[in-house]
Amino acid sequence: MATKxxxxxxxxxxxxxxxxxxxxxxxxxxASVVINMLYKQIVMTRSIPFSLSIPGAPMALDEMDDETxxxxxxxxxxxxxxxxxxxxxxxxxxxxxxx
Numbered sequence: 425m426a427t428k429x430x431x432x433x434x435x436x437x438x439x440x441x442x443x444x445x446x447x448x449x450x451x452x453x454x455a456s457v458v459i460n461m462l463y464k465q466i467v468m469t470r471s472i473p474f475s476l477s478i479p480g481a482p483m484a485l486d487e488m489d490d491e492t493x494x495x496x497x498x499x500x501x502x503x504x505x506x507x508x509x510x511x512x513x514x515x516x517x518x519x520x521x522x523x
Contacts, residue, residue, distance in 0.1 A: 428456075428460070432459055
């Protein structure tokens with residue numbers, strides 16, 4: 425086994441660090457082992473071992489063609505006609521919880 429003599433110093437959000445360390449403690453795996461595993465996966469796969477993408481990124485008007493725009497507008501019209509709506513306060517509350 426290779427001798428571990430290199431250090432990694434990283435700044436992370438305190439809340440995320442606490443949550444991750446709690447999970448690792450339940451699994452019985454120290455952070456150093458998890459970081460070493462991540463680095464080994466990066467070396468083995470020559471990539472980041474998980475998807476890096478912007479899920480559901482909204483598209484700007486000037487980025488879409490007429491068909492895409494019409495589809496989005498029709499969906500909104502259909503939802504309005506079906507009275508599929510929720511109070512703005514409820515939506516903003518959910519958004520704040522996700523932050």
